[in-house]
Amino acid sequence: MAPKYKLIYFNVRALGEPIRLLLSFGKQEFEDYRFEREQWPTLKQSMPFGKTPVLEIDGKQTHQSAAICRYLGKKYGLAGSNDWEDLEIDSIVDTFTDFRSQIAAFFYEGDEAVKEKKKGPVLETTVPYYMDKFEELVAKNGGYFVGGKMTWADVYFVGIVDYLSFMVGFDLLEKCPKLAALKRTVESVPSIKAWVDKRPSTDA
Incomplete structure (x- = not known):
């Protein structure tokens, strides 16, 4: 069964x-x-x-x-083709978690004054840094995060990116054409x- x-x-x-x-x-x-x-x-x-x-x-x-x-x-x-690709997948997914954690640190802050203080650096520095790195990586790997093919890392990113956009208050993919294309690719399966x-x- x-x-x-x-x-x-x-x-x-x-x-x-x-x-x-x-x-x-x-x-x-x-x-x-x-x-x-x-x-x-x-x-x-x-x-x-x-x-x-x-x-x-x-x-x-x-x-x-x-x-x-x-x-x-x-x-x-949707795993890697070898141990090295599996390591790359794990690394980028852990990086997604790092990124989400930094956004969440301001988004879920209960003290409004502290929240506003945290928000500026995250939106002005953290978000552009990570999104540029993600965009570069996907461009380098033929439209995917690892190995030039769809892996669970791509699905994981597509699954959480709307949530991340909600937390920051704008579409994170608006200025990231490679990442936007990746989202379309995954969601068209x-x-x-x-x-x-x-x-x-x-x-x-």
């Missing part, structure tokens, strides 16, 4: 969307279990380390979005496109 998949996450794209895109790429049916923020305190107790997203496979819970995506990437043929066309509409 085929394994049963269930993704548990907030009713947003954010860190859950790369997983949803990879499951869709693999044509894997899955339960897209979404919950609202007021439900989280109750659910949190049953989540590994009190974190989400969580992917259940036949009732077994797995966590950490990058680790889940790495597993699915290997499963669906028929099984991914089918998911994008039917997924719930959310801000991030």
Whole structure:
């Protein structure tokens, strides 16, 4: 009997969307279990380390979005062609996490005065630095992040970039034609496109 998949996450794209895109790429049916923020305190107790997203496979819970995506990437043929490419994929995905963490540091700041103070350097320095580096890397690799072909790193980036744009308040891909083209390429894969066309509409 085929394994049963269930993704548990907030009713947003954010860190859950790369997983949803990879499951869709693999044509894997899955339960897209979404919950609202007021439900989280109750659910949190049953989540590994009190974190989400969580992917259940036949009732077994797995966590950490990058680790889940790495597993699915290997499963669906989107890993590197060799150990070096796998290292490059892991490195760039960890860099996406570094980038997201720096944006999140201001976005989720509760003190408005401190938030405003943090926001300027992130938008003026951090964002251009990372986006330029990402654009250069994709240009150098034939339209992809690693190896001149689509890997789970590309799917991961496409999955989170709308969330990152939401946090900074503007379209991060507006001045990045190579990255914008990569997003179109990933989202045009028929099984991914089918998911994008039917997924719930959310801000991030």
